[in-house]
Amino acid sequence: MSIDFEIPAEAKAIRERVRQWVHDECVPAEKKLLAGGDYKTILGELRVKARAQGLWCPFIPKEYGGMGLGPLANALVQMELGESYLGALSMNTQGPDDATMLTLLEHGTPHQKEKYLKPLLNGEKRICYSMTEKAAGADATGMQTRAVKDGNENYVLNGEKWFSSAASVADIAVVMAKTDPDAPRHSQYSTFIVELPNPGYRIVRDIETMAVHGPLSSILGGGHSEVEIKDLVVSADDLLGGEGNGFNMGQHRLAYGRLRHGMHNVAMAQRALDMATAHVTKRSTFGQKLSSRQGVQWMLADCASELYMARLMLLHIAYKAERKLDIRQENSIAKVFLAHMVHKVVDTAIQLHGALGYSQDTPLAAWYTHIRSQRLVDGPDEVHRWTVGRNVIKAYERDGTTAAAAGGDLL
Ligand SMILES: Cc1cc2nc3c(=O)[nH]c(=O)nc-3n(C[C@H](O)[C@H](O)[C@H](O)COP(=O)(O)OP(=O)(O)OC[C@H]3O[C@@H](n4cnc5c(N)ncnc54)[C@H](O)[C@@H]3O)c2cc1C
Secondary structure: OOOOOOOOHHHHHHHHHHHHHHHHHHHHHHHHHHOOOOHHHHHHHHHHHHHHOOOOOOOOOHHHOOOOOOHHHHHHHHHHHOOOOOHHHHOOOOOOHHHHHHHHHHHOOHHHHHHHHHHHHOOOOOEEEEOOEOOEOOOHHHOOOEEEEEOOOEEEEEEEEEEEEOHHHOOEEEEEEEOOOOOOHHHOEEEEEEEOOEOOEEEEEEOOOOOOOOOOHHHHHOOEEEEEEEEEEEEHHHEEOOOOOHHHHHHHHHHHHHHHHHHHHHHHHHHHHHHHHHHHHHOEEOOEEHHHOHHHHHHHHHHHHHHHHHHHHHHHHHHHHHOOOOOHHHHHHHHHHHHHHHHHHHHHHHHHHOHHHHOOOOOHHHHHHHHHHHHOOOOOHHHHHHHHHHHHHHHHHHHOOOHHHOOHHHO
């Protein structure tokens, strides 16, 4: 009996359509943007076309207007979308909106779905997620923002948030705040939906980061905002998922988001390796093509190995997710691996391009500075490795071997 790596024909076909979409539509649209085209017009046109072709919200169920793809087909699609800045945006599956749509879908009341989820699914609005504070990030249970009930109808929130991605372009914010300081640690927080702009949710600034500010970065990403939350009044109707459930909902949201970043990384790394290979096959030094040097071939080989491992990890996780098996250990392993993988491949591509790689004449330099954040966002490396390591010990204590925590169920 053989292990079956055959991808179902339907999933293969959709991946092919999306690959074509990215190459034929998103990459040229990206060039128009870089040439000074209007972002809203270009993205608007792209989205109308994508939706008309049924390329819209890949993992959202069909009854909500999405493609209803399962974990495997979605992973294949996302791996293609990361090749262009406009890939995910064109199909309305960009972060941080996509994971928050899932949260609203799973936990929203009918009123919340109608008022907030519908325009998000239609691509008419954008949403941001405000959990991290200067006071607390990796250990989100240290958040200080308070929500106090004012009668039966409203909550009043006070505190601060920072690194709320896309807040300055968002129409809605999902804000976490402490509702019950006396409850058990993970039940102290609740999640609130806030319509923006709102005088109680003031964007203090978009934080300057190490990421290169290309012509597209602010319009596409919307920056990462520092936010003052002062006497922010939120109707009790806009409490999401019930009091005390904010933390668990946040974790559910991050679990999906972690995978999506990794999937986009595969496409970016693939593009970087293609660019590096194209360059070394053209460029000669000391009388020989760079591609003929064994040292250069080794560099390409290492990148190919990393990409291969990345793809296998994602396919295995998708396989487990399709069968509703527990993916937490693999998710943490892959989250860390994929962030390092893309960094290594892009770094190698820069090296092989020489000064050209360091310049902004190729997208490599911008990618390099953007992807550094991936070792921090959605839980820094050390926290995931902490969890993974604990699971290794637990598996050993339970089974007398660590295999179950190290991909052993592949065997
Ligand atoms: C580009 C970017 C976008 C972001 N977008 C959002 C967003 O949209 N919404 C949002 O709410 N947040 C967002 N964040 C915040 C992000 O989730 C936090 O930065 C992250 O959780 C880490 O928290 P921190 O920065 O406070 O670091 P800290 O919690 O202060 O940790 C600092 C460092 O300490 C180490 N460390 C922490 N705990 C441990 C441990 N137990 N063992 C060993 N080492 C440890 C790690 O190396 C970590 O990097 C974003 C961050 C970035 C950089």
